[in-house]
Amino acid sequence: MQRFGLLLVCLLSVAFFARPALTQRPVTLSFLIQAQEASKWPAIIQQFEAENPGIRLNLVEGPNPTNQVEDLYTAAFLLGKAPYDLVYMDITWVPKFAAAGWLLDLSDRIAREELAQFLAADVEGGRYEGGLYRLPFRTDFALLYYRKDLLEEAGLKPPKTFDELMQISQNLKAQAKAEWGFVWPGRQYEGAAAMFVEILKGHGGFWIDPGTGEVGLDQPPAIDAVRFLRSTIEQGVSPPGVTNYAEDQVRFLFQSGGAVFMRNWPYAFPLANAPDSPVRGKVAIQPMVSAPGGESGACKGGWGLGIAKTTRHPQEALRAIQFISSLNTQRDFMLETGYVPSRPTLYADSQIVAKYDYYPQLLAVAEQAVLRPPIPQYAQASDILQRYLSAAFSGQLSPEQAMQRAARETRALLGRYQGGAG
Ligand code: GLC
Numbered sequence: 001m002q003r004f005g006l007l008l009v010c011l012l013s014v015a016f017f018a019r020p021a022l023t024q025r026p027v028t029l030s031f032l033i034q035a036q037e038a039s040k041w042p043a044i045i046q047q048f049e050a051e052n053p054g055i056r057l058n059l060v061e062g063p064n065p066t067n068q069v070e071d072l073y074t075a076a077f078l079l080g081k082a083p084y085d086l087v088y089m090d091i092t093w094v095p096k097f098a099a100a101g102w103l104l105d106l107s108d109r110i111a112r113e114e115l116a117q118f119l120a121a122d123v124e125g126g127r128y129e130g131g132l133y134r135l136p137f138r139t140d141f142a143l144l145y146y147r148k149d150l151l152e153e154a155g156l157k158p159p160k161t162f163d164e165l166m167q168i169s170q171n172l173k174a175q176a177k178a179e180w181g182f183v184w185p186g187r188q189y190e191g192a193a194a195m196f197v198e199i200l201k202g203h204g205g206f207w208i209d210p211g212t213g214e215v216g217l218d219q220p221p222a223i224d225a226v227r228f229l230r231s232t233i234e235q236g237v238s239p240p241g242v243t244n245y246a247e248d249q250v251r252f253l254f255q256s257g258g259a260v261f262m263r264n265w266p267y268a269f270p271l272a273n274a275p276d277s278p279v280r281g282k283v284a285i286q287p288m289v290s291a292p293g294g295e296s297g298a299c300k301g302g303w304g305l306g307i308a309k310t311t312r313h314p315q316e317a318l319r320a321i322q323f324i325s326s327l328n329t330q331r332d333f334m335l336e337t338g339y340v341p342s343r344p345t346l347y348a349d350s351q352i353v354a355k356y357d358y359y360p361q362l363l364a365v366a367e368q369a370v371l372r373p374p375i376p377q378y379a380q381a382s383d384i385l386q387r388y389l390s391a392a393f394s395g396q397l398s399p400e401q402a403m404q405r406a407a408r409e410t411r412a413l414l415g416r417y418q419g420g421a422g
Helices: 002-023 042-051 067-079 092-099 120-124 148-154 162-174 190-201 220-234 240-244 247-255 268-272 312-323 327-337 344-348 350-355 360-370 376-394 398-415
Strands: 028-034 055-062 087-089 135-141 142-146 180-183 259-265 283-286 300-307
Touching: 002 268, 028 067, 028 087, 028 312, 042 055, 042 312, 042 327, 055 067, 055 312, 067 162, 067 190, 067 376, 087 092, 087 312, 092 190, 092 300, 092 376, 120 300, 135 190, 135 312, 135 327, 135 360, 142 148, 142 268, 148 162, 162 180, 162 220, 162 259, 180 247, 190 220, 190 376, 220 240, 220 376, 220 398, 240 247, 240 376, 247 259, 247 268, 268 283, 300 312, 300 350, 312 327, 327 344, 344 360, 350 360, 376 398
Parallel strands: 028 055, 180 259
Antiparallel strands: 087 300, 135 300, 142 259, 142 283
């Protein structure tokens, strides 16, 4: 009897003490992120977990190319039971993920006043058919980098047009000031499609009109845009290797002093000016050039967070995405990494400007950047474009042939979906 009593006491005390322990087990929120960026996240995670003891963030490292990360999320959601609670999304994925029903609509969860604190186009990029599916974190827009030391020594002004960019490149190459003129990402992947958007815009063309589903790839401005890129290789201004370069290969070449001009995202600026960089202090940035009278158009990129519809922890997930996109987290992250914020006030923030004095000048580019077509079939449309751009860059097809085929396939793709591109 005594033994029984003791057992009962033991059991009761286990039940009593174990219960709170069980209910207090932290909730874990998982999400996938590009490896290159994942290494920059530990500080955010630490801070968030310190402020939210009941929530853990589990960051899963994915490959670097954005389309490969997209494929991994897509496969996980298609298979059902996706292991992700948060979805760290490139701006181009939103319509597809939202249309597929993989994301929670955040419209009622985020106050209008809070949304007004972000760059308008970044918020717009998170919307689909009236819903809101992504809170912006870091934005992105491409820039033209140039060697201000070389231009100044030669008494040349920075270029405004594609022709001027070619002339300056050839001039400085002829004087053996640099091995190459212009380096750009021509590899068959999303980076090339993003870059093409701005060369296209600079020539006055368009890719897909999201309202009407009209395709502009076989129109003269689009063919001229491809011709221009191809001519940089044919005329020896760009190395033939650009057809296989992603952003980081482009950056390596420019940063080692091998080129006068580079097209890249803002992340490259602090790296080009790092203490061990051969071009430290010799680099300037400006918006991408355009055809005479044309408009310069930086491609709008950028990353933000959504919540997977299948998560069992929507409250905690909301808390996490609000923390991550907050002013303070963005400030800390941008100070550490040199990425660019999605909150306009940070471009004039005293701490940011003390570290990056060029940020105020970036805001105008951020506000004018051009979205890639915001349509659910974006991934397939981009895939078509990438294939034909690659064929034209490497000389397998002429710019006309390549763009005619790209336009035909894109029209077939959009026609397959009811209601055109919508
Ligand atoms: C950057 C941009 C993203 C774009 C990608 C292409 O990560 O932020 O929007 O799709 O580059 O490589």
